[in-house]
Amino acid sequence: MADVARYAGVSPQTVSRVANEHPGVVDGTRQRVLDAMEDLRYRPNSAARALKRGSFQSLGVVLSGLTSTGNYLTLEGIVRSANQHGYSMTVMTLDEASDENLGNIFHRMSEAAVDGAILLLEIEAADELHLTRLPYDRLVIVDSNAAYRFPVVDSDQASGTRAVMDHLLGLGHSTVHHVGGPENSFSAAARADSWREYLVAHGRPVPEPIIGDWSAESGYRAGVHIADDGVATAVFVANDEMALGLMRALGERGIRVPQDVSVVGFDDIALAANFPVPLTTVHQNFDEVGRRCVEMLIRRIEGDSVPPGVDLVPTSLVVRQSTAPPWR
Known part of the structure; x- marks a missing residue:
């Protein structure tokens, strides 16, 4: 200097x-x-500046992996919003959910000097992890049942599912079969619960759900089962990738979508409109989820009061060519 x-x-x-x-x-x-800084290649000492202002201008994200489309797109929204607010990012993955592993992640993150963290985990966090033992009180969580302890940002899973059911029953289907996500996923459980509650409330039969793992391969296996069973006229699939696999299995067995079986997904990924049969699906605004997480976390970092609770981001049904009235 x-x-x-x-x-x-x-x-x-x-x-x-x-x-x-x-x-x-x-x-x-x-x-x-x-100009002098540029000529001399001088850069301010970030550690010293952080000590002076009490902030490292850095956020942490802990997520369960990038193979999930929802995780990837939400992370993309988080990074974009953090950049707009002048914050850098430290991203770490949690391969196996446990108190010890999460504690180790946060220990490493504290060494990386972050001001607060966002948890983006494919688990029902409040039940499986002791989050209150973490070294940070500046936490925001995505898609979790921990809203009574922490600020949580979530897509409106229930509203999106109800829109699916309104659409399919409105077309005349007597009931709707379901291909769900992993059993330990909060978002999968929220969609499955809303699907079941809707059918019960409307006095419709509740078929046994088929559990997948978010992958197109598991959707394909579910499609084989549904084709062999030969009963379903409408299927609500918990994400678009499984819906793609399911539609392939039905097609290979001569079952037409939507003439024989209507199919609805969830997420509205970029490819959904370009499936061989464009997919009716629930649109999630992952970018908005990421933006709200970052803004909520920055408020906590700056000392604002952000009470526990859930902030729901609206979803909407996008109707395409994969749904139609039942043929029988």
């Missing part, structure tokens, strides 16, 4: 003000200091 001050012909205090973006420096002087 002293070298920059001598080179620019100003005081070290002026260099400090420019480096920390303080107002009150004449434009010409500010530019002279910036």
Whole structure:
């Protein structure tokens, strides 16, 4: 800093003000200091600046993996919003959900000097992990039943599922079969619960759900089962990738979509409109989920009160060509 001050012909205090973006420096002087920094390849010490302002301008994200489309797209939204707010990101994956593993992740994250963290885990977090033992109180969680302890941001799973059921029963289907996500997934459980509650409330039969793992391969296996059973006229699939596998299995067995079986997915991934039969699905605004997580976490970092509870991001049904009235 002293070298920059001598080179620019100003005081070290002026260099400090420019480096920390303080107002009150004449434009010409500010530019002279910036030019000197560039010529001397000077960069402010980020650790020293962090100590001075009490913030590292860095956020952490812990997620259960990037193979899930929802996780990937939500992370993309988080990173985009963090960049807009001038925050850097530290991203770590939790291969196996346990208190010990999560504790180790947060220990490593504290060494990376983050101001707070977002948890994006494919688990029912409040039941399986002791989150209150973590070293951070600046936490925001995505898709969790921990809303009574922490701020949570979630897509409106129930509303999206009800829209699916309204659509399919409105077409005249007597009931709707379901291909669900993994049993330990909060979002999968929320969709399955809403599906079941809707059928019960409307006095319709509740078929035994088939459990998948979010992959197209598990959707294909579910499609084979549904084709062999030969009963379903409408299937609500918990994500679009499983819906793709299911539609392939039905097609290979001569079952037409939507003439013989209507299929609805969840997520509205970019490929959904370009399936061989464009997919009717629930649109999730992953970018908005990421934005709200970041803004909520920054509020906590800056000392604002953000009470526990859930912030629901609306979903909407996108009707395409994979649904139609039942043929029987």
